[in-house]
Amino acid sequence: MANVGQVNGSAWVTDSKGKKQNASSGMKVYESDTIETGAHGKLKLSFKDGNVVNVVEGSKLKVTEYKASGHISKRKALLDLIKGKVRSSVKKKYKGNKTSSFRVRTKAAVAGVRGTDFVVSWLVGKNPMMKVQTIEGAVQLESHDSVQKLKIPAGKYASYIVASNGVF
Numbered sequence: 001m002a003n004v005g006q007v008n009g010s011a012w013v014t015d016s017k018g019k020k021q022n023a024s025s026g027m028k029v030y031e032s033d034t035i036e037t038g039a040h041g042k043l044k045l046s047f048k049d050g051n052v053v054n055v056v057e058g059s060k061l062k063v064t065e066y067k068a069s070g071h072i073s074k075r076k077a078l079l080d081l082i083k084g085k086v087r088s089s090v091k092k093k094y095k096g097n098k099t100s101s102f103r104v105r106t107k108a109a110v111a112g113v114r115g116t117d118f119v120v121s122w123l124v125g126k127n128p129m130m131k132v133q134t135i136e137g138a139v140q141l142e143s144h145d146s147v148q149k150l151k152i153p154a155g156k157y158a159s160y161i162v163a164s165n166g167v168f
Contacts, residue, residue: 001028001029001030001031001047001048001063001066001068002028002029002030002045002046002047002048002063002066003026003027003028003029003045003046004023004024004025004026004027004028004029004043004044004045004046005025005043005044005045005046005052006025006042006043006044007023007024007025007041007042007043007044008040008041008042008043009037009038009039009040009041009042009057010022010037010038010039010040010041011023011035011036011037011038011041011042011043011055012035012036012037013027013029013033013034013035013036014033014034014036015030015032015033016030016031016032016033023035023043029045029063030063031063031064031065031066032062032063032064033062033063034060034061034062034063034082035055035059035060035061035062035063036059036060036061037055037056037057037058037059037060037084038057038058039057039058040057041057041058042054042055042056042057043055045063047066047068047077048068049068049075049091050091051068051077051088051089051090051091051102052088052089052091053079053086053087053088053089054086054087054088054089055084055086056084056085056086056087057084058083058084059081059083059084059085059086060081060082060083060084061079061080061081061082061084061086062079062080062082063079064078064079064080064105065077065078066078075101075102076101076102077101077102077103078101078103078105079103079104079105080104080105080106081104081105081106081120081122082106082122083122083124084121084122085119085120085121085122086104086119086120087117087118087119087135088102088104088113088117088118088119088120089117090102090113090116090117090118090137104120105144106120106122106130107122107128107162108122108128108129108130108143108160108161108162109130109141109142109143109144109148109160110141110142110143110144111130111132111139111140111141112139112140112142113137113138113139113140116134116135116136116137116138116139116154117134117135117136117137118132118133118134118135118136118137118139118152119131119132119133119135120132127161127162128161128162129159129160129161129162130159130160130162131157131158131159131160132152132157132158132159132160133152133156133157134152134153134154134155134156134157135154135155136154137154138151138152138153138154139151139152140152141158141160143160
């Protein structure tokens with residue numbers, strides 16, 4: 001599914017059974033695995049389909065679902081950002097419907113793409129906030145219930161601040 005590329009500092013991969021290992025270059029990462037980086041750790045994930053996810057220091061990311069083979073309408077990637085920040089470079093085209101999507105999800109909202117380069121941050125605390133910055137292409141930021149939606153073009157960013165009802 002994915003290989004760990006470059007690792008700087010401390011980083012770990014925990015499998016679906018709870019076995020935690022130090023991350024190393026070339027290590028395999030599968031669906032349901034969780035990647036975590038320490039205070040000065042960074043890790044690069046390279047998926048078989050050419051998509052790349054960089055996990056920066058102090059972050060925790062779960063590869064919840066990743067289906068990259070087959071017809072474009074059946075490709076699906078769901079990464080849960082538990083804390084911290086990731087930069088995703090999505091090379092494969094996704095149809096952008098419910099059966100084909102590349103999404104990074106936090107407890108606040110979801111960022112979905114069709115082929116782009118973007119950064120998602122999830123800052124936890126008293127007022128949790130999700131920030132999405134689009135570097136290339138476009139990102140669709142939406143609430144979990146899909147009621148609130150915002151398209152973020154290249155060179156722009158948007159934040160989703162969690163109040164009692166969630167606000168863009």
